[in-house]
Amino acid sequence: MSSIDQVGIQIALTQARKSFNEGGIPIGCSLISVNGAILGAGHNQRIQKSSPTLHGEIAALEDAGRLKAGVYRDAMIYTTLSPCSMCTGAILLYKIPRVVIGENKTFSMGGEDLLRSHGVEVVVLDNEECKKLMAKFISEKPGEWNEDIGE
Amino acid sequence: MSSIDQVGIQIALTQARKSFNEGGIPIGCSLISVNGAILGAGHNQRIQKSSPTLHGEIAALEDAGRLKAGVYRDAMIYTTLSPCSMCTGAILLYKIPRVVIGENKTFSMGGEDLLRSHGVEVVVLDNEECKKLMAKFISEKPGEWNEDIGE
Numbered sequence: 537m538s539s540i541d542q543v544g545i546q547i548a549l550t551q552a553r554k555s556f557n558e559g560g561i562p563i564g565c566s567l568i569s570v571n572g573a574i575l576g577a578g579h580n581q582r583i584q585k586s587s588p589t590l591h592g593e594i595a596a597l598e599d600a601g602r603l604k605a606g607v608y609r610d611a612m613i614y615t616t617l618s619p620c621s622m623c624t625g626a627i628l629l630y631k632i633p634r635v636v637i638g639e640n641k642t643f644s645m646g647g648e649d650l651l652r653s654h655g656v657e658v659v660v661l662d663n664e665e666c667k668k669l670m671a672k673f674i675s676e677k678p679g680e681w682n683e684d685i686g687e
Numbered sequence: 688m689s690s691i692d693q694v695g696i697q698i699a700l701t702q703a704r705k706s707f708n709e710g711g712i713p714i715g716c717s718l719i720s721v722n723g724a725i726l727g728a729g730h731n732q733r734i735q736k737s738s739p740t741l742h743g744e745i746a747a748l749e750d751a752g753r754l755k756a757g758v759y760r761d762a763m764i765y766t767t768l769s770p771c772s773m774c775t776g777a778i779l780l781y782k783i784p785r786v787v788i789g790e791n792k793t794f795s796m797g798g799e800d801l802l803r804s805h806g807v808e809v810v811v812l813d814n815e816e817c818k819k820l821m822a823k824f825i826s827e828k829p830g831e832w833n834e835d836i837g838e
């Protein structure tokens with residue numbers, strides 16, 4: 537893994553841990569420029585902000601704020617969990633060319649295939665801590681998790 | 688058009704007009720239960736809140752707040768403009784079964800086809816006021832509009 541990838545996934549994991557420690561859904565995300573600049577980071581805010589749309593990816597995009605189209609096209613998204621259809625659509629909207637995913641065992645809505653079909657590079661790390669955080673959260677709060685994925 | 692559809696699109700249009708009058712992108716949305724209850728409404732907040740993700744649909748879902756899965760499955764989205772990939776993905780995430788679109792001449796990212804392929808009912812009204820508001824905004828602020836659609 538490149539050093540930029542290591543930084544990107546570590547920021548995402550730090551956000552996921554922070555959310556877990558707040559009692560929230562432990563999914564974190566970072567938006568990193570291809571040259572390594574940290575553009576934004578965030579975590580799921582369903583529980584903390586009663587938000588149905590601030591998934592990790594959306595929260596990271598919000599943290600980054602308004603950016604010119606070219607900035608997204610030179611950026612990468614790091615997310616601890618495979619993106620849902622909304623977050624997949626956000627990545628396609630802004631034409632972010634590369635997505636690094638901590639794990640896709642806990643959840644996958646088919647976003648990876650849709651991203652690849654649009655030419656996005658998708659890397660799945662199968663990271664143990666990403667899986668453990670989710671397993672712990674889901675065993676403690678299954679209702680909140682189902683709500684987050686529309687189930 | 689049913690009376691619920693009339694109410695739904697009028698709330699979306701009222702939101703779009705409000706955003707236009709604030710100097711913002713004139714796209715509005717409402718989330719309405721199939722029995723006619725108004726669950727939420729909102730408009731694009733790129734300019735007003737410097738937000739890259741609060742499109743009309745996302746703002747309406749945020750306004751509705753946390754809902755159980757069954758509420759979304761008995762709800763309809765009314766939006767003044769054809770949904771982008773992010774908002775299309777949000778509709779699919781929450782399995783909202785019906786989407787009424789004011790117009791799709793100004794913009795379409797293929798969201799309607801993706802929705803239909805997942806069994807969502809899509810109705811396009813070709814509403815003149817929806818088109819006029821967008822035409823006026825885009826002629827005045829083309830840069831902000833391009834930014835909103837990742838161009």
Ligand SMILES: [Ca+2]
Nearest residue numbers: 598601737738
């Ligand atoms: Ca912001």
Ligand SMILES: [Ca+2]
Nearest residue numbers: 586587749752
């Ligand atoms: Ca809220």
Ligand SMILES: [Zn+2]
Nearest residue numbers: 591620622623
């Ligand atoms: Zn998501």
Ligand SMILES: [Zn+2]
Nearest residue numbers: 742771773774
């Ligand atoms: Zn949108």
